[in-house]
Amino acid sequence: MISGSGWASGYPVKPVTLIVPQAPGGANDAVARIVAQRLGAVLGHPIVVDNRPGAGGNIGIQVAAKAPRDGYTLLLTVGSSFTINPSLYRKIPFDPVKDFEPITLVATAPYVLVTNPAIQARSVHDLIGLARSKPGKLDYASAGNGTLNHLLGEMLKAKAGIDITHVPYKSAAAAATDVVAGQVPITFGSLPGVMPFVKTGQLRVLGVATEKRSRLIPEVPAIGEAIPGYSAVSWYGLLAPAGTPKEILAQLHAEATKVLNSKDVQDKLAAQGAEAASNTPEQFRVLIKDDLVKWAKVVKDSGAQVD
Structure with a gap:
């Protein structure tokens, strides 16, 4: 099923857009560009980073949630925007569980x-x-x-x-x-x-x-x-809009995992203070759901809220 430059589906046949919901120059942007460069080379078509900052990441995540479900628009987000914002903001323009298909965890940053x-x-x-x-x-x-x-x-x-x-x-x-x-x-x-x-x-x-x-x-x-029980992992993850074809998601997961297991990518991420990490879509979904619950309690206890 797998060939040297792609899968039997022929995907991709054109450049892929990778939405980053933060401004250029930040940690998430740096991680995204490292992954985009190598993953694009593996897929045989460029992956173009599209920075969409604003509202603590909500703007870019919303753009990705509403993008066509064809595998040509992906999201690389930092976990805090994805799992803290739903509890922090009174109105949130996306559902982190229903609107997205997890592909893989990309990196963690202590x-x-x-x-x-x-x-x-x-x-x-x-x-x-x-x-x-x-x-x-x-x-x-x-x-x-x-x-x-x-x-x-x-x-x-x-x-x-x-x-x-x-x-x-x-x-x-x-x-x-x-x-x-x-x-x-x-x-x-x-x-x-x-x-x-x-x-x-x-x-x-x-x-x-x-x-x-x-x-x-x-x-x-x-x-x-x-302090037993104290744990908060800052992570970066790759996702696609919900409804993206399963064979494309499987291809992206397989190729992204190979990229994240390569030493040069691991070294480049480490230079940014991040540790390469990958997991299955199911494991990533569990992480997202667990973080939503954990941060909802912390936000509630803190009284923090953004209008």
């Missing part, structure tokens, strides 16, 4: 808990003890209400039973900069966003925001080691 080095905490246990000794006095910065690093902080509060105060910024970069400056003591940041500061000693990393350690930074403990 978020890390970092502090200003002046803070007397060298581990997650230290930080919890410090927060308990000063209820409500310890602040943490985020990229804004409802963002992933905000909700990671809220999850930390709930799981560790501590009282820390949220300080929203307009971007993750602004939040990290003020933690470096000592204006706010704590933040959660993406690995590529904060590691330059960690390497220069301007930030201290306490833990990875996962249940198990990341292979990208195995020397850093997982927060889940100190």
Whole structure:
């Protein structure tokens, strides 16, 4: 059934559009371009990245949901837009379960808990003890209400039973900069966003925001080691509009998995602070459904909402 350049169906016979619901230059855009370049080469036709930013990712995801169901428009989204936004926004223009066919997980990217080095905490246990000794006095910065690093902080509060105060910024970069400056003591940041500061000693990393350690930074403990049940994986995934022919979905899954298993793609993703990952469409669907439930509770408990 499989030939060197495609499957018996003849797909594709023209370029494929890959919608990225974030602006050029960000982490999701970088991951998408790495995957698009290699997957396009395997399929024998270019995959053209189409950035559709806005409304926290909702605009681009909606465009993909309403695209023709022919395999020529795909979506590569970051998990937070796909599974947090349905609980965060009063009105959401897509259904992440009904409107899409999962193809495969593409990569995961660890978020890390970092502090200003002046803070007397060298581990997650230290930080919890410090927060308990000063209820409500310890602040943490985020990229804004409802963002992933905000909700990671809220999850930390709930799981560790501590009282820390949220300080929203307009971007993750602004939040990290003020933690470096000592204006706010704590933040959660993406690995590529904060590691330059960690390497220069301007930030201290306490833990990875996962249940198990990341292979990208195995020397850093997982927060889940100190707080049982703490787990939040930031992921990137490839999807198609619901109703896309099954044989096309199967072809895309098979070819994307090969691409993600190649060392050069894994190395390129690692350089972006992401770890290549693939799974079956069924496993990916379960991940999406589980994340929708998990983040709905965190959003509700935090009181965050975007009109």
